[in-house]
Amino acid sequence: MRLSEHRYRTVASVGGPLLFVEGVVNCRMGEMVRIIYPDGTAVAGEVLKISGRTVLIQVFGETAGIDLGAEVIFSDAVRRAPLSRSMVGRVFNGSFEPIDGLPMFIPEQWGGVNGLPINPTARACPEEFIETGFTAIDTLNTLVKGQKLPIFSCAGLPSREVAAGILRNARLAGGGEFVVVFVALGLTHHDYSFYMDALQEMRTGFVAFVNRADEPVVERLLAPRFGLACAEYLAFSCGMDVLVVVTDITNYCDALREVSTAREELPGRRGYPGYMYSDLASLYERAGRIQGTAGSVTMLPVVTMPEDDITHPIPDLTGYITEGQIVLSRELHQRGVFPPVDVLPSLSRLMQRGIGPGHTRDDHRRIADALYRHYAKGRYVRGLEAVVGREGMMEADRVMLDFADAFEAEVIGQGEARRGIGASLDAGLALLKRFSLEPP
């Protein structure tokens, strides 16, 4: 511990969100600093790197207006998140300051922002069914409590309607509901208002961390960490089931790239830093359940795939960490199917544990497998139709074409209305019966 605050007026250079200070003694990694601009404004910063007496600081805020005469005050402490049950119902900015006009709450405790890894031996496997109200998810790509399941979208697709639908409709097996932690990263005002309306309608509580498109980019790296610190507290200290929605991860990764470039780090694929996998994992892996604790953290990140490309580093690395993905399709959207979920590339890896006897219905697996298999066949045949034409096809193949069309229109394309799991499975079963494709 140092006895007094350390103040320096030795800024050597500024560029982008980064600042070099010289002649600093005994500072620590991640130490919080305050930077006082010539006009008196104060912004927060954090120590990124120390080399002898030269310290690299990342500034969380606007660096315009700063000059080399700015004062930097070192706090001797790393960043902590204030935590309390009274966070619920509140809206904060990316630096965890209230923006809903109410005063800051009084913390019950302070917690680390980055979180600690959950000991794998302490994890409880996710296996409790969550009903989202969407057949495409509940029947074919089931979400379970403690899972991290991203929505892969493309520009212009209704990912926010899908996410908002899940927020409105998600129920736990016993009818229990979620507390939502909503993290908005680089959202336009329009999108932001849309989500806030959806949140206000919810009966259960929510906490929002909002960084809008015109707010500091570096805060985008912070907001999800605050959101997750808050989620972990509500889940593992207060026993709540927490659903974390982060949108849009693509903006997060772009912020990461921007800071990395400013640090002159070696760029990896498409300019994103080589450590992006580990960095994303430090967010996604915070989802889960812990043995002997009541709460849970379930995560639904939204990823907009640049150029609709699923092999782009952002969806690619996300897919490598999360437990499946819900993929939205432009083609289905153009045909008016809502939610436009393409079930073929979609996957829920934890589905196996959350369905069937004791979870959903005994025939769930069989119905899901049959729907999937026949639809996959139908889609394959649709590819052939383009070449040989419907006439050149065998009768059995023509049936599969019709099946695929009907499946998209009736089972997937349920519209805005909520479907319970019973109704979802029945819709699938009815379709299979109509085409005499009943599962054994």
Next chain:
Amino acid sequence: MDGLITGISGPTVTAKIGGVKLCDMVLVGHAGLVGEVVRLEGEQAVVQVYENTLGLGVGEPVVGTGGQLTVTLGPGLVSTMYDGLQRPLERVRAAVGPFIRPCRDIPPLDTAAEWRFEPDRKAGDEVGAGEVIGRIREGAFVHLITAPVPGRLGEVRSGSCTLAEPVAHYEDGSGIFALQKWPVRRPRPFRRKLPPVLPLVTGQRVIDFLFPMVRGGTAIFPGGFGTGKTILEQTIAKFADADLVVYVGCGERGNEMAELLEEFRTLKDQRTGASLLSRTIVVVNTSNMPVAAREASIYTAVTIAEYYRDLGLHVLLLADSISRWGEALREISSSLEEMPGEEGYPTYLSSRLAAFFERAGAVETLNGAIGSLTMILSVSPPGGDFSEPVTQACLRTTGVFLMLDAALAHSRHYPAINWAQSYSLYAAGVTGHFTARVAPAWGEMQQRCRELLQREETLREVAEIVGAEGLQDGDRLLMMTTERIRNEFLCQNAYGDDAFCAPERTAAKMGAILALHDRAEAGLKQGLSLDEALAGGA
């Protein structure tokens, strides 16, 4: 050997410290974080820290330990889940709760546990270095306790003992313990390497039949996300006919490891009837645990595996995924500001990988026993593109290449192993073994199966142009047969009773499919229609 921190960048710390050697283990900061000296420059040492450096301050102490990063080997390893630095995670959890916090002084092996020591040698005996002086039984395994240096034995104990006290003394009073420490990065010695020839049955039809593995061999399976790497690793871990499995969760998900623990605790080893966990050791560094320890984790695991190999056992090392190790190496290299090679990976990526693969093999141990260490590693190429450096570096050394195909996975064909692109360099030798021991027709059936699948490929292209209606009956029959081969033989659901298939049943299944095909083909030759031929054949 004391010094002070002068700089910190991510997991890399520079310190002013004298008297340390390259690769020495040091303790960093007031918290005593574990680190390894990776570079010496005058008075400065560059240290790779294996734990989170958040909050670490310049001016904090750095202390040399005088030795390298080691693994502790001895009775009590089995059934344990370790992190990349061999910290026993169950006991860490008991000490500090469900989240991993820095904690000191939890030894890798439980020093309070009681074992039975059965001496082979007695007081007064002259022993050479490495000579066996007694044994300790751990479940199905017998640990050989060896003399570290030559000398004459003083006291030799018998019966109950713990790892904390010596099981024997030399005449000069120095002790011989039942545990030993070994530097993780140094391969353990053996008498000589043997050519790997015996098959390693995985219970996966597509592997055993088309792309067989051998004891002491190496295999990789690269595949994009969701193509079934983890399920395949875990299924092999459950069913492979190895004596001991070392499973490395390298930079992957925490939930998968929890699931593995839960499953392996309840599932029975089908050969011995004991719990699967009692033949398994897990080393795990999930994606959100410190990156440098992820880099070390595969060495920790392979050293443990070599130790059991040296007991004359057939050990299987499974790692999911080696790409995460490569990425850890890249992150470390870039924080050391080394010159990058391809895609930012350090230029020593492929030589390190090759040296790691070399630790696999069938050997005659120092005690004259035969043991083997087999490696099956998954690879996670970015964007599913196999031309990337880690896949390519693995391909240069591996004996079996199983290509996981995203298109197959999307059509729920699991395991999604592409039969046209994959290969096994061991196939020729092992096929003979299966032909002699399992089914006389094994080799011939394998040949026919390959041909049928190849011809299907060509026919498929034709069918896509003329439509399936346009094909001849013989060709349609062939396509029906290959569809059965794909759906009933190559596909294997990991969640059902079919998850394991013994070689006998593998041969029988293929035999049945081919017999049906032959009968129908004979029918066609007699002028029957396809439907009639199929009905007659059924």
